[in-house]
Amino acid sequence: MSLDLALLCTHTPRMCHRDRVAPFQQPLVKAMDTASEQLHRVNPDVVVLISCHWMSTFDHYVDATPVHQAVLTAEECPDMISQVPYRYRGDKELGESLAEAGRASGIPVKPFDDPAYVWDYGTVVPLRYLDPREQISVISLSVCWSADLDESYRWGQAIGQTLQRSGRRAAFAASGALSHNLVRGPEQWPTTMEMALDQTFIDLLKQEKLEDARQMLPPFAQAAKVESGGRHVAVLLGVLSQYGPYNAELLGYAQSSGSGNPVMTFSRR
Numbered sequence: 001m002s003l004d005l006a007l008l009c010t011h012t013p014r015m016c017h018r019d020r021v022a023p024f025q026q027p028l029v030k031a032m033d034t035a036s037e038q039l040h041r042v043n044p045d046v047v048v049l050i051s052c053h054w055m056s057t058f059d060h061y062v063d064a065t066p067v068h069q070a071v072l073t074a075e076e077c078p079d080m081i082s083q084v085p086y087r088y089r090g091d092k093e094l095g096e097s098l099a100e101a102g103r104a105s106g107i108p109v110k111p112f113d114d115p116a117y118v119w120d121y122g123t124v125v126p127l128r129y130l131d132p133r134e135q136i137s138v139i140s141l142s143v144c145w146s147a148d149l150d151e152s153y154r155w156g157q158a159i160g161q162t163l164q165r166s167g168r169r170a171a172f173a174a175s176g177a178l179s180h181n182l183v184r185g186p187e188q189w190p191t192t193m194e195m196a197l198d199q200t201f202i203d204l205l206k207q208e209k210l211e212d213a214r215q216m217l218p219p220f221a222q223a224a225k226v227e228s229g230g231r232h233v234a235v236l237l238g239v240l241s242q243y244g245p246y247n248a249e250l251l252g253y254a255q256s257s258g259s260g261n262p263v264m265t266f267s268r269r
């Protein structure tokens, strides 16, 4: 039926367990809880989530498995994310439609159905906040490293068009940071210049200046080492280009090991 909410959200691994989050990241907890309230208010059938930590090399993948159930120990940080169980319904039909729409746009997108596939923490962590009771179906997407920002944007457009035309109420979430020049020390902020770039980019999104944001993204991604080279953001911009007028809210922004992590929602106006 429609795409009813879009989100840019954080997945910092130190947030996996709510009861262990450090004080400096509490603003992100609050922001994710507010995003969750907004998500449940629009009551979608499905959340389509692209994660910077699911990196595919040549093709874009769509996890169209009907039930996503596993126990995650994150290879990057098995001390922080250990034996975390999850179970969400999937949406095979819509997942296959998304892949088909990507291929129709000339983009190599492959769906798969494999109950043995275990999600990355960039998918699991935000969902633990956005939908802690595991009520909403999920389709997860990879970021593809052979895709440049333009292809990622066009993939986002195909996703946005498909969700608008689907028989579902859908939400789209991009899981990742903006500036991402990582350093040791979880409480470290990005540099002043990186935070200024983050803020400028966020302002363009808030002002619905999507074309300006698209123009800014390649040099921004290079200068501030935006997570996944900015691909998750390019996909989000493609989705938003099909969305129509929206109200954007910056619900929170905090640091994690030198990265800048906004939580933003884009609700239909």
Ligand SMILES: [Fe+2]
Pocket (backbone or CB within 6 Å): 011, 052, 053, 122, 176, 177, 227
């Ligand atoms: Fe990350």
